[in-house]
Structure formats: C-alpha cells, structure tokens
Amino acid sequence: MLTLDKNQPFLLVDDIDVHYGPVQALFGVSLHVQAGEVVSVLGGNASGKSTTLKSVLGLVHPSRGRILLQGEPIHGLSSPDVIERGVASVPEGRRVFPEMSVYENLLMGAYPRRRQKDEIEHDLEEVFASFPRLAERRKQAAGTLSGGEQQMLALGRAWLRKGKLICIDEPSMGLSPKFVDLVYEVLFRWKAAGQTILLVEQNARIALELADRAYVLQHGHVILQGGATELAADPTVQKAYLGAA
Template sequence: MAETDPRIVVDAIDVHYGAVQALFGVSLTVGAREVVAVLGGNASGKSTTIKSVLGLVRPSRGTITLDGVPVNGQRPDAIIARGVASVPEGRRVFPEMSVYENLLLGAYPRRHEAREIAGDLERVYEAFPRLKERRSQLAGTMSGGEQQMLALARAWLRRPTLVCIDEPSMGLSPRFVDQVYEVLQGWKAQGITILLVEQNARMALELADRAYVLQHGRVAVSGTASDLASDPQVRKAYLGAA
C-alpha cells in the first residue's frame, strides 16, 4: 500500500541543529489509510523526523512529499492546511483556556461549518465523557492523561485525513495509555492515515501496519509491524525480551 498509494514520502533527508547532525539519510513512506510507527530510544531522531514532515524543522538534504507534492521549506500552517492534524509531544494544550475553547481551536479551520462542528462536539463528548464533564475547566488544571485525551479530540475535530502523533503515551499511567491506543485503533478503523512516533514499542507495533526503527539518526531496521515484533534484536532492544 505504501509504495502504490503514498501519502508521505521522506527521501534521504539530513537534518542539522546548528553544527550537530540529527538525521542521516532517513527515508520512509506512509501509505493511504496506513499506520506507520517510528520507534527508537532517546536521541534516536524519531521526533526530528516527524517535525521535518510537519515543517517544524527543515532538512538540509533530501525531499519530503505529501500526496505527491514537495513540501520542503513550506510553513507548518501550509502543511496542516492539506488535511493534516498534529498531536505534539507533551500535549501542548492551551492551559489558560477551557476544555471547550481548546476543542474549538481544533475546529478553527472549519469555523464556517457551525452545524457540523456542533455535531462533532457531541460525538467528541460521547467518546470522551471526561471532557464533557470538564468542558468549562481550564485545560492546564487537568491531569496529563486528560490533557492527552483533549489533544486527541482537538486533532479529530480538524477532520483530518492524516494525523502525525509524537509520543502519545509519554508520562501517562497504563490506564491512560490503553485509552489513548483505543482512540488510535478507532481512527485506524475510520481509515485515517497515521504517522506515529513512539517509545512504547509494544503498543505501537500492536497498532501499526509497518514500522521503522531509528538509531543515532539512521534507519536501523524497517518492516511490517508483525515482523519487527518477532525480530529477536528488536524484541531485546525495545520489547524487554530476554
């Protein structure tokens, strides 16, 4: 699927932060309606990869295309306008705004669709009852897990066809991690394309169709999620297998 119907093609990109090189010739593809995970430890380059796709950092070499259109050098807002939603690392909710106001920001690109947004908000509240209970609460006073649910709901209100998610389980309790991945399984069933950066390799491989493992800014191994989950080296390095 990824080769015949690609949404994202990252081709041999290098990324530098000043004199420090973070990515070395990284290539990956994400097919339509596919979930692709990018795995790796700290400082492996996985967050830099997703930031490159979103236009938050600019590769010094290589190309990135979205639906066949080169997006190198485009501003993040121009990339988001192409039907992309982002769930950033650390949630990045607006702490001094209410849950309801944060959700409306997710729907801002659709602000002329008042009736549709109202219906989508009701569906969000059905899927996330805690957000309905706390819709008037300041987002910054919520727990980390509740903020992650808010970040996911805010992204869904964009009605995206492609979602880029950076470390959705970071800092969450096992209960909230399970809830996050239930949401992502639902998105997968809806046919939403997902590029997922994650340290929790076990959960990511259960969700993903394919995965790439980065080490020191390079793709060390790639393949189907099931193949990587059974690969002895991957299991030892990332899944805690003996």
C-alpha cells in the same frame, strides 16, 4: 502541480538529512505512509524519531532530501502551511492552551473548518462520546486537567481538525497504564475508520500492535523497517524495545 500516481505514497519522506546547527540529527532517513495506513517510528532517546515528525510538520527543514504529501513537496513549507494542506498534529507534551476551557481548546482544533458549524458540532459530540471525561470537564480550564486528560484533549483537538494525515508524537509519554489504554483505544478506532496516521512512540509494544508497518531509528539512521508483526518478532527489536532477555 505534480500529477499524483495512484501508487504514490500518501506521505513520502525521501532520503532526508536534518541538522541542528552543526549537529546532524538525521542521516538519509526515508519512510512512506500509504493512505489509510498507520505507520510507527520507533527508537530510544535521541534516535531522531521526533525530528523526523517535526520535519514532516515543517518545524524543522531538511538540509537534503524531500518530503512529499500526496505527491506535492512540503519540505520547504512553514508549519502553518503544512497544516493548511490537511495535516493535524498531536504534539509531545500535549501543548494545550492552559487558560482556555476544554471546549475552547477543542474549537481551536476546528478553527480551519470554522464555517462548517453543523459538522463541527457533530464532531464535538463524537469527541465527547470518545472521551467522557472531557464532556464532564468541558467548561474547566485545560491547565487544571491531569496529564492523561490533557492527552485526551490533544487527541480530540487533532480529530476536530479532520486532517488527511494525523502526526502523533509520544502519546503514551508520562501516562499511567490506564490512560495509555484509553488513548490507544481511541487510536484503534481511528485506524478502523481509515485514518492515516504517522506515530512516533517509545512504547514499542503497543505501537506495534496498532501499526501496519514500522521503522526503527537509531542515532538518526533507519536501522530496521517492515511489517509491524514482523518487527515485533525480530530479536533485535525484542531485546532493545520489548524487554526480551
């Protein structure tokens, strides 16, 4: 077991390349997330931001470089093994279990903690307080929910995992402005509670409001990085992602 320096990032992605067959998707991507920090990965379609997140989650494996979680390598692990080490995921497209009820979907998030029954019940009530719509629909099949309600469910399921790190992929995709606001209201509360978050997002404006730091990817390369406030003021980011003239 590696000794963890107190200054070691909670998550370190170090100079990774990723290929899909003969096609290279990431080129020497590096980023880090400190404990209690929210870091956003921004970029357009095919920029490599979702591939970066999938690499952290063990859904794809780098052909070069390394990924460390609390100082220990995870880049060769399967996705279940990564999750077992305390990583929770809110995947793109929600991926709820459509035939199962809202309540059953939430319990799936808590499955690794299934022996902590009292704590799970407390956390379920916390989720229902955050998302009253889920409380109203707790017996309803998840597949009958709207897209925004399914995103709430995916977030609640990840929260019940009580992960040390939550990886969130495109939480605003396909949602109305009202639901985007509801989702980010919860993410701001998570941040205030000290939750460590790695966020992939196309909506750069709201992502930079939430994040402490951010990385901008283009064609599989990190082209910009820095504090969220600094990047929000960067002319390149403003022009490409914030709609500035």
